[in-house]
Amino acid sequence: MSTIRDVAKRAGVATMTVSRVINNSGYVSDATRSKVEAAIDELGYVPNMLGPSLRFNQTNTLALILTDITNPFWTTLARGVEDAAQEKGYSVILCNTDESLEKQEQYLTMLLKRRIDGMLFVPAGDKAEPVRLIQKQRTAVVILDRNIPDIDVDIVRGDSFGGAYQLTRHLIDLGHQHIAILSGPKNISTSVERVEGYRQALTEAGLEVNPDYIYWGNFKENTGAEMATQALKLTPCPTAFVAVNNFIANGAWQALAQAGLNVPADVSLVTFDDMPASIIPTPFLTVAVQPAYHMGFQATQLLLARLLNEGPAERQEIILPVKLFIRQSSAPPTAPNSTIQ
Amino acid sequence: MSTIRDVAKRAGVATMTVSRVINNSGYVSDATRSKVEAAIDELGYVPNMLGPSLRFNQTNTLALILTDITNPFWTTLARGVEDAAQEKGYSVILCNTDESLEKQEQYLTMLLKRRIDGMLFVPAGDKAEPVRLIQKQRTAVVILDRNIPDIDVDIVRGDSFGGAYQLTRHLIDLGHQHIAILSGPKNISTSVERVEGYRQALTEAGLEVNPDYIYWGNFKENTGAEMATQALKLTPCPTAFVAVNNFIANGAWQALAQAGLNVPADVSLVTFDDMPASIIPTPFLTVAVQPAYHMGFQATQLLLARLLNEGPAERQEIILPVKLFIRQSSAPPTAPNSTIQ
DNA sequence: AGCTATAATGTTACCCATAACATGTTACGC
DNA sequence: GCGTAACATGTTATGGGTAACATTATAGCT
Numbered sequence: 001m002s003t004i005r006d007v008a009k010r011a012g013v014a015t016m017t018v019s020r021v022i023n024n025s026g027y028v029s030d031a032t033r034s035k036v037e038a039a040i041d042e043l044g045y046v047p048n049m050l051g052p053s054l055r056f057n058q059t060n061t062l063a064l065i066l067t068d069i070t071n072p073f074w075t076t077l078a079r080g081v082e083d084a085a086q087e088k089g090y091s092v093i094l095c096n097t098d099e100s101l102e103k104q105e106q107y108l109t110m111l112l113k114r115r116i117d118g119m120l121f122v123p124a125g126d127k128a129e130p131v132r133l134i135q136k137q138r139t140a141v142v143i144l145d146r147n148i149p150d151i152d153v154d155i156v157r158g159d160s161f162g163g164a165y166q167l168t169r170h171l172i173d174l175g176h177q178h179i180a181i182l183s184g185p186k187n188i189s190t191s192v193e194r195v196e197g198y199r200q201a202l203t204e205a206g207l208e209v210n211p212d213y214i215y216w217g218n219f220k221e222n223t224g225a226e227m228a229t230q231a232l233k234l235t236p237c238p239t240a241f242v243a244v245n246n247f248i249a250n251g252a253w254q255a256l257a258q259a260g261l262n263v264p265a266d267v268s269l270v271t272f273d274d275m276p277a278s279i280i281p282t283p284f285l286t287v288a289v290q291p292a293y294h295m296g297f298q299a300t301q302l303l304l305a306r307l308l309n310e311g312p313a314e315r316q317e318i319i320l321p322v323k324l325f326i327r328q329s330s331a332p333p334t335a336p337n338s339t340i341q
Numbered sequence: 342m343s344t345i346r347d348v349a350k351r352a353g354v355a356t357m358t359v360s361r362v363i364n365n366s367g368y369v370s371d372a373t374r375s376k377v378e379a380a381i382d383e384l385g386y387v388p389n390m391l392g393p394s395l396r397f398n399q400t401n402t403l404a405l406i407l408t409d410i411t412n413p414f415w416t417t418l419a420r421g422v423e424d425a426a427q428e429k430g431y432s433v434i435l436c437n438t439d440e441s442l443e444k445q446e447q448y449l450t451m452l453l454k455r456r457i458d459g460m461l462f463v464p465a466g467d468k469a470e471p472v473r474l475i476q477k478q479r480t481a482v483v484i485l486d487r488n489i490p491d492i493d494v495d496i497v498r499g500d501s502f503g504g505a506y507q508l509t510r511h512l513i514d515l516g517h518q519h520i521a522i523l524s525g526p527k528n529i530s531t532s533v534e535r536v537e538g539y540r541q542a543l544t545e546a547g548l549e550v551n552p553d554y555i556y557w558g559n560f561k562e563n564t565g566a567e568m569a570t571q572a573l574k575l576t577p578c579p580t581a582f583v584a585v586n587n588f589i590a591n592g593a594w595q596a597l598a599q600a601g602l603n604v605p606a607d608v609s610l611v612t613f614d615d616m617p618a619s620i621i622p623t624p625f626l627t628v629a630v631q632p633a634y635h636m637g638f639q640a641t642q643l644l645l646a647r648l649l650n651e652g653p654a655e656r657q658e659i660i661l662p663v664k665l666f667i668r669q670s671s672a673p674p675t676a677p678n679s680t681i682q
Numbered sequence: 683a684g685c686t687a688t689a690a691t692g693t694t695a696c697c698c699a700t701a702a703c704a705t706g707t708t709a710c711g712c
Numbered sequence: 713g714c715g716t717a718a719c720a721t722g723t724t725a726t727g728g729g730t731a732a733c734a735t736t737a738t739a740g741c742t
Contacts, residue, residue, distance in 0.1 A: 001398075001479055003728060014692045019730055027689050044477050049454045050400070051728030054391040055697045057342075061434075069423075070416050070617060078410060082437055091451060093402075094435040096423055110432060113390045136385050138342055221619035250622035257623065276411060278562035279620060281591035282598065345699060355722045360700055368719050392698030396727045689738070696731090707720070712713100 002043040011039035022047060053115070062303065063093045063111045064296075065104065066122045066144075068219070071247060073273045073292050074122075077144070080296025081120055088304050090117070099124045099185075099218065112137050118303045120144055120296070126187045142303045144295065147189035154306070156299035156318040160190045160272075163288035163322030164197030164242065167270045170286065170324060171240045172205045175332045176268060180213040180238035182227040182248050191216070194244045194272065213238060217248070224251025225258075232259055239333035243271035249285055264331035274325065286330040288322045295320055343384040352380035363388060394456070403644065404434045404452045405637075406445065407463045407485075409560065412588060414614045414633050415463075418485070421637025422461055429645050431458070440465045440526075440559065453478050459644045461485055461637070467528045483644045485636065488530035495647070497640035497659040501531045501613075504629035504663030505538030505583065508611045511627065511665060512581045513546045516673045517609060521554040521579035523568040523589050532557070535585045535613065554579060558589070565592025566599075573600055580674035581609035587616060590626055605672035615666065627671040629663045636661055 184191035243249035249271035584590035590612035
């Protein structure tokens with residue numbers, strides 16, 4: 001593999017001159033430029049970024065650390081990150097933590113060793129320590145989606161509280177009184193805030209918040225199924241379910257079908273996070289949609305602004321609105337709870 | 342950000358000694374090791390990989406270049422790549438070409454500048470040139486999913502021909518005689534081979550191959566819809582559709598619904614590439630399933646073997662089997678073609 | 683011609699970790 | 713007590729590109 005020195009020798013110039021040609025900087029005569037370009041072509045020379053990266057401690061690389069790459073929500077967000085990064089000549093290393101703190105730590109140290117310029121970080125937990133680790137190495141970081149208390153760091157996230165409020169309110173407006181919520185882990189802010197939004201909607205409507213109707217699990221399909229199965233054993237049985245993400249909703253949906261229940265005839269099901277039409281041609285679930293692509297894009301722009309010292313002075317907390325799409329999976333309850341309506 | 346020199350100074354030793362402690366290599370006394378470890382902790386020292394990367398021309402990084410990160414098929418494959426890479430301490434840069442040759446070339450040169458150790462490459466086209474570019478820089482590469490003629494390079498792909506054959510054969514066995522195929526671009530081997538498999542099944546069954554029933558488009562949902570809409574105008578109207586990937590199938594499905602047709606009562610629809618249950622809770626489409634995760638995993642293992650000079654001497658062409666899952670979207674044709682059955 | 687500004691090209695030091703080599707120290711057998 | 717092996721630590725060169733500085737050539741002006 002040829003180096004800038006090989007090119008310089010072949011063209012009969014100094015390496016610096018080759019560098020000038022490559023980067024279009026400084027003065028180079030047309031004759032010299034041609035000679036150098038010819039040499040580059042002949043050798044098939046491709047510059048080695050590692051030299052300057054080491055010298056100037058700048059890798060032009062970002063990392064996106066997320067928790068589940070198989071979920072279209074994150075994929076869509078990843079596209080936003082990638083597009084914003086590419087616009088400015090940055091590449092993105094994608095890391096998948098599977099919600100595992102161990103994998104997360106492995107990835108973080110690996111990325112720090114690589115002297116990544118910045119991280120877009122969906123933390124697998126609510127501990128400040130991993131973020132502090134990043135900040136200690138003076139690596140720029142923007143938290144995505146999930147809040148972490150007691151830490152001075154930029155964050156871009158959706159309005160979990162508002163979204164859950166809207167979903168629950170929608171069910172209440174339909175006449176539901178026994179609404180269960182299938183949530184994620186207790187140490188993830190989105191889980192918690194969505195339960196809070198649910199609570200608020202119930203309380204405002206004068207409905208009792210029954211703790212038995214609140215399920216804490218994780219963001220996976222099979223857990224969604226298990227939580228729904230459990231909930232169906234309660235008396236009074238819930239007539240509606242709020243799922244806190246799309247995978248939980250799908251699991252719940254399967255469990256409901258398994259129990260011989262029809263959505264929405266027998267039970268309503270609403271959820272966070274839509275799937276694109278390319279994936280679900282006939283969307284059915286009533287959803288609270290977060291602007292995933294935009295979330296990734298905007299967070300990356302903020303991160304890049306910080307890297308170029310163009311960012312705002314104070315910490316940013318950007319909360320993106322969540323929009324309710326009412327579809328077929330939610331309907332007024334039937335027997336036995338509200339026979340009138 | 343502290344360097345190995347800072348640590349050495351603080352511990353009162355040479356940088357080499359620190360290096361030995363970090364890498365657990367050579368001889369270090371317990372006393373010295375403790376001193377060094379203390380210094381590392383106090384400074385929060387994280388080694389800079391760029392030094393050795395430059396020195397030894399080894400970045401421990403792979404790249405996965407694919408065409409659509411929003412498609413669960415690729416995401417699943419990406420998981421396979423990531424898992425295999427992580428096992429051996431490699432990280433993966435994910436690049437999304439959107440089937441654009443221009444984006445692809447940008448990414449390739451960027452990756453070569455970074456001195457990536459190897460690439461897993463889903464080419465956006467059938468030209469050998471991009472692969473030759475990579476090989477010229479002595480960067481290891483394994484082609485994924487799509488064949489490229491006239492080039493000496495490892496490839497891991499699914500049995501497109503066989504899968505399409507099975508799908509078509511299944512429809513023929515159900516009694517369909519007018520079967521349309523909605524394919525991707527003409528310059529992508531998977532598109533072509535799937536059409537070939539379709540042809541073979543028809544011919545074997547003594548059915549005429551009607552060129553009007555063969556549609557060439559791309560792998561996107563809206564194109565799938567357009568192709569299906571066009572096909573419905575034909576006489577005799579197809580009673581069954583073979584979609585060449587999941588997004589095309591979803592688009593087609595939408596178009597069929599739009600046209601007031603029910604699947605499978607009015608028309609059958611079969612496709613390549615399944616969606617995981619977490620995404621589609623109630624799978625409906627009859628599919629030819631490629632082992633996406635395994636494809637990514639195995640290709641990465643092959644690539645890593647090559648990097649460590651442990652690979653087989655000769656070029657590998659690994660063709661993974663495709664499995665047919667018969668579900669509800671395919672049924673015998675009704676009027677007007679085969680009223681008897 | 684002499685001066686200066688600009689154009690064109692070259693030289694050197696630097697970034698960080700480590701392989702390769704060099705040197706110094708201790709332990710142990712005889 | 714001496715030689716040798718194993719242990720312990722240090723020194724130096726290396727990799728590739730470029731900022732900063734240095735030098736030389738040319739053009740333009742008086």
